[in-house]
Amino acid sequence: MSIDEFFEDEDSVAPRKGLTGDVAVVGRPNVGKSTFINSIIGYHLTAVSKRPQTTRKHWRAIFTDDKCQVIFTDTPGMHEPNDKLGEAMFSNIILQLKTTDVILCIADASRSHGAEDELICSMINQHSQSKKVILMVNKVDKAKKEQIQETIDFFEAKLGDRIAKVIKVSALRKKGLDEVIETICGFLPVLPFSFDEDAITDAYERDIASELIQEAIFEEFSKEIPHAIVVEIDSWKEDDKKIKMGVTMYIERESNRKMIIGRDGVKLKTIKSKAISKLRENIEKRIDMKIFVKVAADWRNKKSKLRDFGWEIK
Numbered sequence: 001m002s003i004d005e006f007f008e009d010e011d012s013v014a015p016r017k018g019l020t021g022d023v024a025v026v027g028r029p030n031v032g033k034s035t036f037i038n039s040i041i042g043y044h045l046t047a048v049s050k051r052p053q054t055t056r057k058h059w060r061a062i063f064t065d066d067k068c069q070v071i072f073t074d075t076p077g078m079h080e081p082n083d084k085l086g087e088a089m090f091s092n093i094i095l096q097l098k099t100t101d102v103i104l105c106i107a108d109a110s111r112s113h114g115a116e117d118e119l120i121c122s123m124i125n126q127h128s129q130s131k132k133v134i135l136m137v138n139k140v141d142k143a144k145k146e147q148i149q150e151t152i153d154f155f156e157a158k159l160g161d162r163i164a165k166v167i168k169v170s171a172l173r174k175k176g177l178d179e180v181i182e183t184i185c186g187f188l189p190v191l192p193f194s195f196d197e198d199a200i201t202d203a204y205e206r207d208i209a210s211e212l213i214q215e216a217i218f219e220e221f222s223k224e225i226p227h228a229i230v231v232e233i234d235s236w237k238e239d240d241k242k243i244k245m246g247v248t249m250y251i252e253r254e255s256n257r258k259m260i261i262g263r264d265g266v267k268l269k270t271i272k273s274k275a276i277s278k279l280r281e282n283i284e285k286r287i288d289m290k291i292f293v294k295v296a297a298d299w300r301n302k303k304s305k306l307r308d309f310g311w312e313i314k
């Protein structure tokens, strides 16, 4: 029986059926997981930066075409946790590995491999024995042939026949993405779709806004500073023409306030204008943004604060 025979009529009221399931996108920090997610749905959903550990929450992105609906979860880069936030992210990646249908393990072919790649392989082996693993060798646009082969050899040595397929990709240049979708679909069952066909995420607009403001913060500050800031959208008023939002940037220490605001508020102004232009990629309305800076002392190590900021903590 061909796959096409499973699909229902277009005017049927029930959700369309097709190949569908969950894909956990995992890998060490900075391999291009979020770039891949954004490329696949053609929407700036999750923050991308040159710096490792940019993604801190789990973003679901939905890809639908005439045959399939794939629900991708972008995960934070896998690394040994060194605070409560790291622990929350770590246990959530494990949960994704346990509950997903397919694992898309992303590797960066342009860099050598080490402890963090080993960690992700051992977590895959430990927590998701029965799942298909696709190895996506990313950044092939800037890797030499030998580096690509070294990457494949490294992961094959750690994951062995857990790897169902190896695909060479440039998430940045959108090369190889069709093959990724086709391969994933080959491993999914035919079921009713869970989301509308035009849905691209289950995230709220204000959550995407806070993610893109966070991306602007990553661009504006170097080293550890962006990791110590968390963005909350406190208010959101919308009419036909404009969105008015109140934003708070929580910092860990009062002593950082001056540097974060900048002389005459110049840093905050830059973050605001960068964030607004990122938001305008997705939103046509005028955006009126007010940013406040508050201290949430040592928030990365406080369970109650992490819960307030939307992390799931046991």
Ligand SMILES: Nc1nc2c(ncn2[C@@H]2O[C@H](COP(=O)(O)OP(=O)(O)OP(=O)(O)O)[C@@H](O)[C@H]2O)c(=O)[nH]1
Residues within 6 Å of the ligand: 027, 028, 029, 030, 031, 032, 033, 034, 035, 036, 047, 048, 049, 050, 051, 052, 053, 054, 055, 056, 075, 076, 077, 078, 138, 139, 140, 141, 142, 169, 170, 171, 172, 173
């Ligand atoms: N040349 C090249 N660069 C890429 C590619 N994919 C991603 N990048 C770059 O790699 C850097 C990291 O990308 P991200 O998508 O933020 O990586 P990530 O795996 O989500 O990182 P974390 O969220 O920190 O775990 C960014 O500077 C991207 O532009 C690619 O295919 N080719």
Ligand SMILES: [Mg+2]
Residues within 6 Å of the ligand: 033, 034, 035, 047, 048, 054, 055, 074, 075, 076, 077
């Ligand atoms: Mg990311």
